[in-house]
Amino acid sequence: MPTRTAEQRRQAERAAYDAYLAACPTRKLLDEIAGKWVSLVLVALGDGPRRYSDLSRRIAGVSQKMLTQTLRVLERDGLVRREVTPSVPVRVDYSLTPLGESLRALVAGFKDWAEANFDAVDAARADYDARTPDLTIEPGGAG
Amino acid sequence: MPTRTAEQRRQAERAAYDAYLAACPTRKLLDEIAGKWVSLVLVALGDGPRRYSDLSRRIAGVSQKMLTQTLRVLERDGLVRREVTPSVPVRVDYSLTPLGESLRALVAGFKDWAEANFDAVDAARADYDARTPDLTIEPGGAG
DNA sequence: CTGGATCCGTTGCGATACTG
DNA sequence: CAGTATCGCAACGGATCCAG
Numbered sequence: 001m002p003t004r005t006a007e008q009r010r011q012a013e014r015a016a017y018d019a020y021l022a023a024c025p026t027r028k029l030l031d032e033i034a035g036k037w038v039s040l041v042l043v044a045l046g047d048g049p050r051r052y053s054d055l056s057r058r059i060a061g062v063s064q065k066m067l068t069q070t071l072r073v074l075e076r077d078g079l080v081r082r083e084v085t086p087s088v089p090v091r092v093d094y095s096l097t098p099l100g101e102s103l104r105a106l107v108a109g110f111k112d113w114a115e116a117n118f119d120a121v122d123a124a125r126a127d128y129d130a131r132t133p134d135l136t137i138e139p140g141g142a143g
Numbered sequence: 144m145p146t147r148t149a150e151q152r153r154q155a156e157r158a159a160y161d162a163y164l165a166a167c168p169t170r171k172l173l174d175e176i177a178g179k180w181v182s183l184v185l186v187a188l189g190d191g192p193r194r195y196s197d198l199s200r201r202i203a204g205v206s207q208k209m210l211t212q213t214l215r216v217l218e219r220d221g222l223v224r225r226e227v228t229p230s231v232p233v234r235v236d237y238s239l240t241p242l243g244e245s246l247r248a249l250v251a252g253f254k255d256w257a258e259a260n261f262d263a264v265d266a267a268r269a270d271y272d273a274r275t276p277d278l279t280i281e282p283g284g285a286g
Numbered sequence: 287c288t289g290g291a292t293c294c295g296t297t298g299c300g301a302t303a304c305t306g
Numbered sequence: 307c308a309g310t311a312t313c314g315c316a317a318c319g320g321a322t323c324c325a326g
Contacts, residue, residue, distance in 0.1 A: 025261035026182075026254040034177035036299075039169075052308055063300055068309060078267025089307045090306080099263055106256050111169040113249050118168035120242055124221025179319070195288055206320050211289055232287045233326080 032077070033107070037062055037070045042096070042104040043111075045080065049095035079103055175220070176250070180205055180213045185239070185247040186254075188223065192238035222246055 033039060037059065044050060044058045056067055071094060074080035079100035085091040096104060176182060180202065187193060187201045199210055214237060217223035222243030228234040239247060 029257040076271040114169040114172040128219040
């Protein structure tokens with residue numbers, strides 16, 4: 001058997017592909033905004049600068065851990081600016097950078113698409129679910 | 144214990160927010176394309192109809208499970224059309240619906256953004272990492 | 287060729303406790 | 307007020323086996 005099996009070949013391909021993905025900007029960014037809170041933080045900052053506790057209230061369902069973690073990632077990527085005011089109670093303001101604002105606009109565009117096509121997607125789902133409840137019933141009498 | 148603690152209030156808010164998110168089209172769609180392979184399948188089908196094994200080769204690193212699962216979700220949402228040809232070896236072709244094509248275009252737009260701003264993000268990351276106090280790396284061979 | 291079922295590791299995310 | 311550190315759960319994703 002001089003040739004590798006399909007499974008073995010796939011594994012090799014996966015390894016190479018994995019390395020390829022590591023250098024893919026689109027994938028990296030997609031992985032990043034894929035998080036549950038990234039887009040929410042982005043839109044929450046759309047109004048303007050917000051304090052940490054402000055964001056916590058705006059997004060409401062977020063835990064401190066996730067809010068901080070999300071903000072850290074966004075800050076590291078230059079999407080969000082973190083401004084510390086060394087008051088007695090420490091005050092920290094977060095705001096979108098121009099880069100972050102452009103991404104927010106993109107997310108908004110996505111939101112626009114989702115809302116515009118929600119009906120169609122919903123209808124498709126209902127249709128799909130109706131056609132595959134058990135894979136047994138034949139609508140209209142097929143055959 | 145007269146008033147609820149901040150933690151308790153947050154939990155109540157989270158419950159309400161969770162219900163709110165369940166009805167949010169943007170979140171649902173975002174959760175959906177957030178998957179590792181959704182966008183890849185979308186772009187892989189951009190060329191035109193593809194067979195299952197074709198997609199498997201095009202995307203290369205994907206497992207059968209994830210490819211099938213991704214295609215199922217996309218089909219259910221009316222983004223992908225599944226066409227079965229009952230040959231002796233069963234043949235299945237997948238293609239984008241107009242709805243799926245519009246989403247593909249949106250993903251392509253995102254890809255465009257990612258590539259256009261990759262340098263800026265990368266620079267921001269390098270800057271952030273350079274300013275990080277305690278990283279494992281010690282510049283200048285200090286230590 | 288297509289893809290369903292199952293086992294298993296990894297990771298995201300939430301809850302909690304603690305610090306400055 | 308604004309975080310940091312740790313534990314635990316559940317979902318995501320991959321490998322493998324099995325079936326039509």
